[in-house]
Amino acid sequence: MLVKSVTVGSRVGLHARPATVLAESVQGEGVEIEIAKDGNDEFVDASSILMILTLGVSHGDSVTIRSEDATAEQLEKIAKLIESDLDAE
Amino acid sequence: MLHGVGVQSGLSFGAVRWMTPSIDFRELNIELPIHQEAKDLYDRSVGLVIDFLEKLSQNSAGNSKAIIEAQVQIAKDPALRKKVFASIDREIPLLDAIANASEDFKVLFVRLGGLYAERVSDLEDITNRISAMVVGLEPPGLPSSDRPYILAADDLAPADTATLDPKTVLAIVIAKGGPTCHAAIIARSLGIPTVVAVANLDKVTNGVAVLVDGDTGSIRVGVDEVEAAETISKGERFSIESIPFGPTHFSDQRLFQLLVNVGTKREIEEVISQSCDGVGLFRTEFLYLNRSNEPTVDEQKIYYGELFEKFEGKTVVVRTIDAGADKPLPFLGLAKEVNPALGVRGFRVATSRRDVIERQLEAIALAGADSGAKVSVMAPMISTVSETAQFVEMAKGHGIARVGVMVEVPAAVLCAEELLGVCDFVSIGTNDLAQYLFASDRESPQLARLNDPWNVALLRAIKMVSDAGLTMNKGVSVCGEAAADPFFAALLIGLGVSSISVGSASVGKLRSMIARCSREELQRVASFSTSLVNPVELKVFVQGEISRLLSR
Numbered sequence: 001m002l003v004k005s006v007t008v009g010s011r012v013g014l015h016a017r018p019a020t021v022l023a024e025s026v027q028g029e030g031v032e033i034e035i036a037k038d039g040n041d042e043f044v045d046a047s048s049i050l051m052i053l054t055l056g057v058s059h060g061d062s063v064t065i066r067s068e069d070a071t072a073e074q075l076e077k078i079a080k081l082i083e084s085d086l087d088a089e
Numbered sequence: 090m091l092h093g094v095g096v097q098s099g100l101s102f103g104a105v106r107w108m109t110p111s112i113d114f115r116e117l118n119i120e121l122p123i124h125q126e127a128k129d130l131y132d133r134s135v136g137l138v139i140d141f142l143e144k145l146s147q148n149s150a151g152n153s154k155a156i157i158e159a160q161v162q163i164a165k166d167p168a169l170r171k172k173v174f175a176s177i178d179r180e181i182p183l184l185d186a187i188a189n190a191s192e193d194f195k196v197l198f199v200r201l202g203g204l205y206a207e208r209v210s211d212l213e214d215i216t217n218r219i220s221a222m223v224v225g226l227e228p229p230g231l232p233s234s235d236r237p238y239i240l241a242a243d244d245l246a247p248a249d250t251a252t253l254d255p256k257t258v259l260a261i262v263i264a265k266g267g268p269t270c271h272a273a274i275i276a277r278s279l280g281i282p283t284v285v286a287v288a289n290l291d292k293v294t295n296g297v298a299v300l301v302d303g304d305t306g307s308i309r310v311g312v313d314e315v316e317a318a319e320t321i322s323k324g325e326r327f328s329i330e331s332i333p334f335g336p337t338h339f340s341d342q343r344l345f346q347l348l349v350n351v352g353t354k355r356e357i358e359e360v361i362s363q364s365c366d367g368v369g370l371f372r373t374e375f376l377y378l379n380r381s382n383e384p385t386v387d388e389q390k391i392y393y394g395e396l397f398e399k400f401e402g403k404t405v406v407v408r409t410i411d412a413g414a415d416k417p418l419p420f421l422g423l424a425k426e427v428n429p430a431l432g433v434r435g436f437r438v439a440t441s442r443r444d445v446i447e448r449q450l451e452a453i454a455l456a457g458a459d460s461g462a463k464v465s466v467m468a469p470m471i472s473t474v475s476e477t478a479q480f481v482e483m484a485k486g487h488g489i490a491r492v493g494v495m496v497e498v499p500a501a502v503l504c505a506e507e508l509l510g511v512c513d514f515v516s517i518g519t520n521d522l523a524q525y526l527f528a529s530d531r532e533s534p535q536l537a538r539l540n541d542p543w544n545v546a547l548l549r550a551i552k553m554v555s556d557a558g559l560t561m562n563k564g565v566s567v568c569g570e571a572a573a574d575p576f577f578a579a580l581l582i583g584l585g586v587s588s589i590s591v592g593s594a595s596v597g598k599l600r601s602m603i604a605r606c607s608r609e610e611l612q613r614v615a616s617f618s619t620s621l622v623n624p625v626e627l628k629v630f631v632q633g634e635i636s637r638l639l640s641r
């Protein structure tokens with residue numbers, strides 16, 4: 001199992017556009033990736049915009065992503081995405 | 090010919106499309122498959138919804154495209170699908186399975202509050218669309234049409250308008266409502282000709298061509314295209330071109346302060362600071378509505394800061410929370426009232442929950458300090474000098490330099506000079522002032538005519554406040570929606586108001602009107618008008634006089 005901790009870079013948090021982009025990208029990788037807000041051990045499906053929204057993640061929060069079947073590159077790609085300001089595009 | 094009250098001027102001709110009413114598909118008792126077939130039907134229905142949304146997204150850009158893309162993600166959401174399938178496995182009927190899954194997420198979003206609570210309507214919209222496809226019916230909400238149409242509805246909710254496209258909606262006709270209902274405010278912000286409180290609108294069925302006149306409030310049925318085209322070209326004598334950007338000045342180059350009203354998140358994102366001299370009314374309720382807990386000072390600071398940053402060096406007038414009995418907020422813990430419009434609302438909330446307003450002022454002051462914008466605050470629903478003094482003391486205590494109050498209650502009109510003695514400016518809210526002056530509910534279709542702003546009693550009230558401003562040498566603004574009509578705005582300036590704040594769709598026309606008149610000319614028109622007791626006569630007189638000035 002690969003695990004990685006990252007800080008959320010989007011100013012609105014993982015909401016609206018950033019949540020859409022994240023779910024789309026995880027679906028695009030075709031592997032199962034889970035995400036949890038730090039301090040809350042409940043991991044949810046990162047390909048689900050609804051589950052991402054339920055985490056209530058704000059700008060600057062740290063989150064952990066993990067996967068059984070993703071490669072290190074795939075997990076890194078998603079981590080980079082979470083760290084960037086997805087609203088700025 | 091049908092009649093209503095015109096709330097946004099302009100003429101449009103086209104076929105009527107009714108908004109599809111919201112119904113509970115489960116009550117239709119349609120036989121639906123179970124087990125694997127139910128799952129297949131769900132997937133097919135989701136596919137159809139996604140096709141529809143993707144077609145919609147091809148024709149949109151920017152913010153609305155992003156909204157639609159998020160909706161596509163919600164429709165294909167794997168967690169939603171998993172919940173629905175788990176229910177199907179437990180032999181729960183398909184429509185119930187969809188409704189339950191939707192409800193589960195709604196509960197979570199409402200608990201998170203704020204921005205997340207806004208997602209509830211997106212989720213409801215999507216699951217309603219999926220259910221509609223399951224039973225093979227048109228989904229509730231705006232009609233899906235690739236041809237321009239005239240939107241007919243019983244009423245419009247704010248959520249209905251997220252996808253309302255001014256390019257396809259030629260005009261809006263509403264059976265209920267009044268000049269200040271939600272639909273009217275939205276129509277003005279989009280600049281679409283609109284008539285509300287239309288009696289017998291239900292007699293006009295889908296596909297019937299009508300000619301809508303947003304000035305007279307008439308809806309003509311059975312007009313042919315040639316006649317419609319002629320009427321529209323004749324009507325253009327009253328149309329004013331738009332000057333969308335730059336400073337606003339009279340024909341003699343003296344400046345006039347033209348401001349915009351901003352409220353929703355979308356307006357905060359879309360407002361362009363070069364289009365105006367600043368924000369004359371920043372409605373903050375949208376941050377508070379639809380949530381069970383109060384936004385924190387930090388959350389508020391970020392929300393206000395987003396607007397302030399755009400207006401560096403310019404004025405932003407923030408109106409403190411305008412909710413209460415009329416727009417209940419669960420965290421205020423207020424009792425239900427028999428007459429909400431006359432109850433604990435606006436600044437009156439401070440009598441029991443002063444802490445909420447203190448925290449809001451703190452957040453405004455913090456956000457303002459970081460931004461470079463000239464931030465002022467004003468309180469809504471002020472009736473007395475002592476309320477004004479209390480608010481000024483609270484705001485100045487947080488270091489806010491300019492503090493004003495709204496004039497919406499007749500008592501405040503009668504004491505305008507004294508109010509201006511203790512605060513820095515006043516802003517007239519024409520919607521509520523008309524409601525309280527004429528003692529007529531602004532939401533009531535039967536009383537729509539009483540709330541007509543072209544009523545001389547309202548104009549005399551505005552004149553009293555303007556005169557008080559001149560005596561005290563302090564600013565008197567009008568931020569009510571009535572000012573979006575350039576002819577009414579001309580009258581307001583003639584009556585002596587020092588600034589006007591309107592929806593951003595209207596500033597261009599107002600700037601163009603002002604550029605072709607002098608203040609003295611408008612004063613002359615206004616001085617004759619306050620003796621005309623018939624609103625229609627008054628409107629025709631002012632339109633004629635101003636048109637004459639514009640056509641020079």
